[in-house]
Amino acid sequence: xxxxxxxxxxxxxxxxxxxxxxxSMDEEMSGGFGHKxxxxxxxxxxxxxxxxxxxxxxxxxxxxxxxxxxIGYGGNSEVVSCIRNxxxxxxxIGLTELNRNAKTESRKQLTTVKKPDGAGxxxxxxxxxxxxxxxxxxxxxxxxxxxxxxxxxxxxxxxxWLQSHQSSFPPxxxxxxxxxxxxxxxxxxxxxxTSIGTSDGQVLLFNIHIAKDDNANPITFPEHQNEIPQDEIxxxxxxxxxxxxxxxxDLANKKDKQCRPGARGxxxxxxxxxxxxxxxxxxxxxx
Numbered sequence: 001x002x003x004x005x006x007x008x009x010x011x012x013x014x015x016x017x018x019x020x021x022x023x024s025m026d027e028e029m030s031g032g033f034g035h036k037x038x039x040x041x042x043x044x045x046x047x048x049x050x051x052x053x054x055x056x057x058x059x060x061x062x063x064x065x066x067x068x069x070x071i072g073y074g075g076n077s078e079v080v081s082c083i084r085n086x087x088x089x090x091x092x093i094g095l096t097e098l099n100r101n102a103k104t105e106s107r108k109q110l111t112t113v114k115k116p117d118g119a120g121x122x123x124x125x126x127x128x129x130x131x132x133x134x135x136x137x138x139x140x141x142x143x144x145x146x147x148x149x150x151x152x153x154x155x156x157x158x159x160x161w162l163q164s165h166q167s168s169f170p171p172x173x174x175x176x177x178x179x180x181x182x183x184x185x186x187x188x189x190x191x192x193x194t195s196i197g198t199s200d201g202q203v204l205l206f207n208i209h210i211a212k213d214d215n216a217n218p219i220t221f222p223e224h225q226n227e228i229p230q231d232e233i234x235x236x237x238x239x240x241x242x243x244x245x246x247x248x249x250d251l252a253n254k255k256d257k258q259c260r261p262g263a264r265g266x267x268x269x270x271x272x273x274x275x276x277x278x279x280x281x282x283x284x285x286x287x
Contacts, residue, residue, distance in 0.1 A: 002200050002201050003169065003170060003200060003201045003204075003245040003246075003247070004200065005167065005168060005169045005198070005199075005200040006169075007065050007066070007168070007169050008065055009063055009064050009065055011165065011167045011168045011169070012064060012065050012066055012067050012094070012165070012168060013065065013066050013067070013168055013169040013171070013172070014066070014067050014068075014069075014092055014158065014161055014165070014168070014171035014172070015052075015066060015067075015068050015069075015171075015172055015173075015174075015283065016068075016069045016070070016071070016092070016154055016157065016158065016171060016172070016173035016174070017045055017068075017069070017070040017071070017082070017173075017174055017176065018071050018073065018147075018150045018151065018154055018173065018174070018175040018176065018177075019041060019042075019045070019070065019071065019072045019073070019082055019137070019176050020073060020074065020145055020147070020176060020177035020178055020179065020210075021038065021072040021073060021074030021075070021140040021141055021142065022073075022074040022141065022142070022143055022144055022145040022178075022179060022182075023074070023141055023142055023143055024037075024141070024145075024178055024179050025037045025038040025041070025074070025139075025140075025141035025178060026038060026141035027178075029210060029211065029271065029272050029275075030210075030211035030269075030271040030272070031211075031271035031272040031273055032271075032272040033272075035272075036139070036141070037141075037178055037210055038139035038140060038141045039139045040272055040275070041139070041176055041210075041275075042135075042137040042138060042139040044275065044276060044279060045070065045136075045137055045279075046133070046134065046135040046136060046137055048279060048283065049068065049098065049134075049136055050102075050134040052066060052095065053095050053098065053099050053102075056095055062095045062096045062099055063095070064094035064095050064096055065095070066094070066095055067092040067093060067094050067095075067161065068083070068091075068092055068093060068094075068095070068098055069083075069088075069091035069092040069093070069154075069157050070082035070083050070091075070136070070137060071088065071091075071150050071153050071154060072137075072140060072150075073145065073146045073147060073149060073150035074140065074141065074142055074143050074144060074145065074146070075140075075142050075143040075144070076143050076144065077143070077144050077146040077149065077182070077183060078143075078146070079146060079149045079150050079153050082136070082137045082138075083098070083101060083136045083137070084101055084103060084136055084137075084138070085101045086101060088153065088157075091157050092157060092161055098136065101136060102134050102135070102136060103134070103135050103136070104132055104133065104134050104135075105132070105133055105135065112124050112125070112126050113125055144182040144183070145177065145179050145180060145181050145182045145183075146181070146182060146183040147175070147177060147181035147182075147183065147186045148181060148183045148184035148185060148186045148189055149183055149184075150175070151175070151186050151189040151190055151193060152189055154173055154193060155189060155192055155193045155196075158171050158173065158193065158196065158203060159196060162196060162197070162198060165198060166198050166199050167198065167199060167200070168198050168200070169198070169200055170197045170198050170200055170201040170202060170203055170204055171197075171198075171203045171204065172203075172204045172206070172282065172283060173193065173203060173204065173205050173206070174206045174207075174208065174279070174282055174283075175205065175206070175207045175208070175237075176208045176210065176275075177207070177208070177209060177210065177237075178209070178210035178211075179233070180232075180233050181233065185236075186236065186240065187236045187239060187240055190205055190240035191240070193205055194240075194242055201245075202242070203242075204242040204245070204265065204282075205240060205241060205242050205265070206241055206242065206265030206266065206278070206282045207237040207238075207240060207241045207265070207266045207267075208266075208267055208270050208275055208278050208279075209233075209234060209237055209266070209267060209268045209269065209270060210270050210275065211269045211270055211271050216269045217269070218267055218268065218269050218270050218271055218274040219267065219268040219269060220252075220257055220259075220267045220270075220274055220277070220278070221244065221252060221257055221259045221263040221264065221265070221266070221267070222238065222263065222264060222266060222268070223260050223262045223263045223264070225238055225239070228266075228268045229268070234268050237266055237268075238264060238266050238268075241264040241265045241266035242264065242265050243262060243263065243264055243265070244259065244263050244264065244265050244281075246261075248265070248281055248282065248284075249261060249263060251280075251281050251284055252281050255277055255280075255281065257277070257281075265278075265282055
């Protein structure tokens with residue numbers, strides 16, 4: 001295991017997101033305070049992309065040290081681009097182009113401030129204010145779950161990218177789903193995807209399996225199959241998931257995840273908190 005190549009404009013890194021947009025994503029997410037899965041997933045990835053651009057901005061210019069693709073799968077077995085104004089056959093795109101396609105809108109957000117209470121202390125006062133939100137992804141939830149087709153599209157995009165980026169940090173691809181696939185078996189395609197890579201290592205494929213049961217605890221970064229339920233899709237997603245790099249394991253342990261060498265990039269029954277932690281751990285070591 002290497003995964004140590006320096007990320008630069010000459011040797012950029014690739015992030016890919018596969019996002020379940022089937023009908024069940026319209027349900028509430030466990031731990032999401034009543035918010036729907038589709039909304040929290042879109043908001044979280046939009047925030048990640050905005051922060052990634054911010055960390056790579058220098059004055060008015062942006063350093064293209066990363067390239068991005070984002071694929072949604074749902075509807076009538078459709079696989080589509082999730083990035084506004086960008087077609088799936090033109091992905092991945094660099095941060096400069098990503099920034100050009102951003103949409104900014106205002107959203108009301110509840111804010112708490114402290115004000116004098118007139119008795120020598122303070123009281124908390126809540127009010128709503130308009131805050132700017134940068135976004136590329138729009139939430140969607142309809143129809144089937146063509147996960148196999150989404151992985152095939154990711155394989156095609158990643159394979160083309162690898163032809164000219166053999167010195168780069170290996171691609172990181174994160175699949176976010178809450179349900180059973182409705183097309184071909186995704187496992188062989190996932191195996192093909194993780195069999196290719198750069199001179200620094202093979203493609204990293206991680207899977208976030210969003211919660212269906214509010215009463216079940218998330219199982220994060222399991223090492224063995226017997227740590228997760230004998231559920232067909234859970235077992236497949238576990239086997240498809242790459243082993244975490246050493247730096248990812250170190251970061252996970254700093255977050256008190258008790259992550260062991262050999263742990264896989266998979267979370268079963270993810271609630272909102274474990275979803276956000278996974279995004280941070282699965283992407284941060286490459287930045």
